[in-house]
Amino acid sequence: MEKQVTIYDLARALNLSTATISRALDDSPLVKPKTREKIRAMADKMGYRQNLIASNLRKQQSRTIGVLLHEVNSYFSTSVLAGIEKITTREKYDILIAHSGEDGEREIANTRNLFNKRVDGLIVSLAMSTVATDHFNPFFEQGIPVVFFDRVAKKMPCNKIVIDxxxxxxxxxxxxxxxxxxxxxxxxxxxxxxxxxxxxxxxxxxxxxxxxxxxxxxxxxxxxxxxxxxxxxxxxxxxxxxxxxxxxxxxxxxxxxxxxxxxxxxxxxxxxxxxxxxxxxxxxxxxxxxxxxPGTRMGETAAQMLIDKIKTKKNGKATAEHKSVIISSTLLIRESSVKKARQRRGHK
Amino acid sequence: MEKQVTIYDLARALNLSTATISRALDDSPLVKPKTREKIRAMADKMGYRQNLIASNLRKQQSRTIGVLLHEVNSYFSTSVLAGIEKITTREKYDILIAHSGEDGEREIANTRNLFNKRVDGLIVSLAMSTVATDHFNPFFEQGIPVVFFDRVAKKMPCNKIVIDxxxxxxxxxxxxxxxxxxxxxxxxxxxxxxxxxxxxxxxxxxxxxxxxxxxxxxxxxxxxxxxxxxxxxxxxxxxxxxxxxxxxxxxxxxxxxxxxxxxxxxxxxxxxxxxxxxxxxxxxxxxxxxxxxPGTRMGETAAQMLIDKIKTKKNGKATAEHKSVIISSTLLIRESSVKKARQRRGHK
DNA sequence: TTTTAAAATGTAATCGATTTCATTATAGAA
DNA sequence: TTCTATAATGAAATCGATTACATTTTAAAA
Structure with a gap:
């Protein structure tokens, strides 16, 4: 296990302070373009990689979103995950997926776990056997955004994505x-x-x-x-x-x-x-x-909504609004329900 | 956003040092059982939660395993994931899932990303269009364990789980x-x-x-x-x-x-x-x-093998052995291949 | 009772990046 | 040229837990 290159190494190599290095790598306008260039070049040369753990500790964030699902083995679930992933990748968030296997107890354990992991937000679809929803209270108390989709808790004060x-x-x-x-x-x-x-x-x-x-x-x-x-x-x-x-x-x-x-x-x-x-x-x-x-769209919407909430929260404004989004669904008539004229070779 | 309770708060409340608090919460035999009890009780009372980010920074680990898949929307993939999850949950590791959609380019990007996230180990099944495997070199150079399963790289020096x-x-x-x-x-x-x-x-x-x-x-x-x-x-x-x-x-x-x-x-x-x-x-x-x-068993085996490697690595011994495990598969004869005596009574 | 080994606890450095609050360099104004 | 506002950089605290090393307590031995 070789040691990693840190900003201290860069600072030493360039005879600069870590403050400048950090700012340069973060594209701060505070550092002179020429200096930035030099730092960039040296970082590349020395193979520097940012330590996100240190960064997250200092910034008091995890840049991670928890996804609480009832199951992951359905086409619908994987579609939703794909949608969530698309957005979170773009916004540079990690996702931590937990599934309850439709078991309320496991859902509670998973919720606690994600809370302890200090996720910046939570996307949830409830398990079949969940009754109370107290296990989400720590999130509300800490002001950590939560978005429900599909299987939502009726009277919970947060954002929801559903179909009609x-x-x-x-x-x-x-x-x-x-x-x-x-x-x-x-x-x-x-x-x-x-x-x-x-x-x-x-x-x-x-x-x-x-x-x-x-x-x-x-x-x-x-x-x-x-x-x-x-x-x-x-x-x-x-x-x-x-x-x-x-x-x-x-x-x-x-x-x-x-x-x-x-x-x-x-x-x-x-x-x-x-x-x-x-x-x-x-x-x-x-x-x-x-x-x-549309699972993918549901996932995208949920993720985007959550990240927006996280961002506005960071800017200090505690948005207490809880909007519900209704995604449209469509009736798909195929063969199993059409008595007459059962057409052969219908695709899709 | 209320402030979190830290071990400093506990230390102050109990008039002890953070060292003792930390040790007690980690079940170290160095702390007197009675003291441990008191600390435990106070931690509960004050609602203390360990900050894993700080812990991980200090311990120089992420306690996260990267899983690189070609796709996640098949029954096989979700089975493997279930197996991996079962083991990682027990061993208290998080998993970061990335999938390439069978695209070699995306596989490379994902690999780099997981490397930057400083995962402690990697579980991989190659994408269809992957040719070279240089993108795994950073892991080998840093001595980060990698386990391949199912779609493995033939001449790569690491552990593999396959069927025959x-x-x-x-x-x-x-x-x-x-x-x-x-x-x-x-x-x-x-x-x-x-x-x-x-x-x-x-x-x-x-x-x-x-x-x-x-x-x-x-x-x-x-x-x-x-x-x-x-x-x-x-x-x-x-x-x-x-x-x-x-x-x-x-x-x-x-x-x-x-x-x-x-x-x-x-x-x-x-x-x-x-x-x-x-x-x-x-x-x-x-x-x-x-x-x-058996996807689930493959996932379990891969995860267990990886975690074992991570552990032995921590103990200093750099295990250079690369064992391959062959999981048994079975021929399942059903109706689509049995000409005679097809015992169903459907239409037609 | 004193001595000593072991047990328990404490002090402070450390992990690596970020950021507040200086401080220094620089360019334009006087 | 001198002054000043601004740009650029630096010093050091900080995030929260862990741990090497130091110190104090305690219990057992003499």
Whole structure:
């Protein structure tokens, strides 16, 4: 392990003070252009690399953003991460990713951990089983900006990025109704989470708007993993549904597979509607109708919003405004929900 | 932004020196148990949190591991990350994830960046288009441990975690041959990368071992994204293959979908074999035969190996040994490659 | 009780960059 | 040329924890 070149080495080599070196490397107008040049050249020559740890200690920042996710193994999650990364890279922030595996306890532990790591800000999508949100209080108390996206805490005083889940649920259900489906089962997840609750409300509203009585027996909630999804699907099957509106593409694909294997035709016998526009949906047969949901843009927006907050905070102004951004989503009609004229070779 | 509690505050409150405080919080045997208790209690009471930035500066470490990936949006990548995370969490390391999107240039930039961030070690899987590997030299020069996994640099002097891709390719091909397929097309990717080259060699060896002449026209290389894969598949179709061995499940699923949509039956008309055991393969119809490839364990092994190296390095011993670990993979025979007795009852 | 080894604690330097508050150099004005 | 305002640079404190080395306490041995 060879020793690193520091600004002290540069100062000695050039017979200047560390103050000047530091300023030059930071492009400060306080140092004469000619001096700056010399310093730059020497830094290159000696292979100087700034020690960000020392810099961060002195500047009392970490230049790191914490990202708290419920899971990372979905297409949606990786899209969001890509969006976040795009912005943070440009703004020279690091990201520390923690995921809870949908476990509220782990979410609490991760939150504490990121707090201790002294992240400059936090981007969060809540775990399925999270109930209280006290674990975010240290951030609020310290004035560390927090931005929620997708699965947000309803009454929390901070910025939020969401889609209109109510509208999306309404449109998905309406589409199924227009295709002639009448007994639409709904597989959802914890109604504690805004996303699922709002979609569910949209579903109910669409039904009543079409003069169809909402039947609680046609709705089941589960973790959305393979086993649980199949269990509730079989439960729902007893109610003789003619369509499924499932709040997640992976779960929808699992159901479609199981149904088809037991001889049920989709969309002829049962219509199918997912949510999320996972790549998966474009590779199964029939192609899955779904709600397109721009993860990358959500991530970009969340990151930009957070960094803006961090910056304005640094300038002293404590911005107490908590704006919510609603990103648009679109209904994607493919094959699994279109009874007539099932067109072959539709791409994407 | 309230001010933080530091060990100086604790020292003042308890009329002790910061040295004792620091030692107590670090569970040093040098401090009397009773004193330790008191310090602990006061730390809790005052809401003390260690400043890792200061600690890291003093200890000349970052307690951060860099992870350099080619992509993060595959099931395999997220599995590896989960494995790495499991170990690093336990060992109290942070991870900084950078991905190149298969672009060699971006890989170089990311490598430099992680070096500047002073990561304590690096875990790498090479991008598709990487040729030279000079960008890792700074790590070697500084004695910073590097572990490669999966896509490794052949002649690089460091630890590696791989599966036996030659054997896997051999077994996959042999299986297809045993099922009676004779003209087996192979879709692969850059043969610069060990994984693809080894599988390809396995494929060729299996053919010759079964007295089938290797036909270069049956092999195409591409980026494995949707468009490119379909293009080379159509190219290969001209050679009238009766099976495909595709070096990646996603690409295999894309091909299967396209073939089925043009009326070709799988596995009756064309057999299909993927690689990676992506979840995808268990959701499509017929289920995709593939090579199971334990991403999580690879990640765990890589992380553990790296951390061991970091630790032994700290103890002064510069371990120059470069062991390679070979993780076992298994042939997973499902429906897409088994001609007879296909026991499903779907439509058609 | 004194001596001595071991245990416990303290002092102060250190990690490397940043920044406040001097101080010195320089250019233009008088 | 002298003065002054400004530009350029420097000295030293600072961020918070760690740790080599010094010092004091304590307990056991004599």
């Amino acid at each position: 889940n109510f509208k999306a649920g309404y449109e998905a259900t309406t589409h199924l109704l227009q295709q002639g489906y009448r007994r639409i089962a709904h597989i959802t997840a914890s109604l504690q989470r805004n996303v699922y609750e709002d979609r569910f409300r949209g579903y109910k509203k669409a039904l009543t708007d079409h003069h169809i009585r909402f039947d609680p027996l046609l709705v089941e909630s589960c973790s959305l993993n393979r086993e649980d999804t199949l269990a509730v699907m079989h439960q729902l099957l007893k109610q003789k549904p003619d369509a499924f509106f499932i709040t997640n593409d992976f779960a929808a694909a699992v159901c479609m597979d199981e149904l088809q294997r037991s001889g049920i035709r989709i969309p002829e016998d049962i219509g199918m509607m997912g949510f999320n526009n996972d790549i998966l949906g474009s590779l199964i047969n029939p192609r899955l109708s779904t709600i397109d949901y | 891709n030659f054997k896997a390719g051999y077994e996959a091909t042999t299986h297809l041959l045993q099922q009676g397929y004779r003209r087996i097309a192979h879709i692969t990717a850059s043969l610069q990368r060990n994984v693809y080259e080894d599988r390809f060699r396995g494929y060729k060896k299996a053919l010759t071992d079964h007295h089938i002449r290797f036909d270069p026209l049956l092999v195409e290389s591409c980026s494995l994204n949707r468009e490119d894969t379909l293009a080379v598949m159509h190219q290969l179709l001209k050679q009238k293959p009766d099976a495909f061995f595709i070096t990646n499940d996603f690409a295999a699923a894309v091909c299967m979908d396209e073939l089925q949509r043009s009326g070709i039956r799988i596995p009756e008309d064309i057999g299909m074999m993927g690689f990676n055991n992506d979840i995808l393969g268990s959701l499509i119809n017929p289920r995709l035969s593939t090579i199971d490839y």
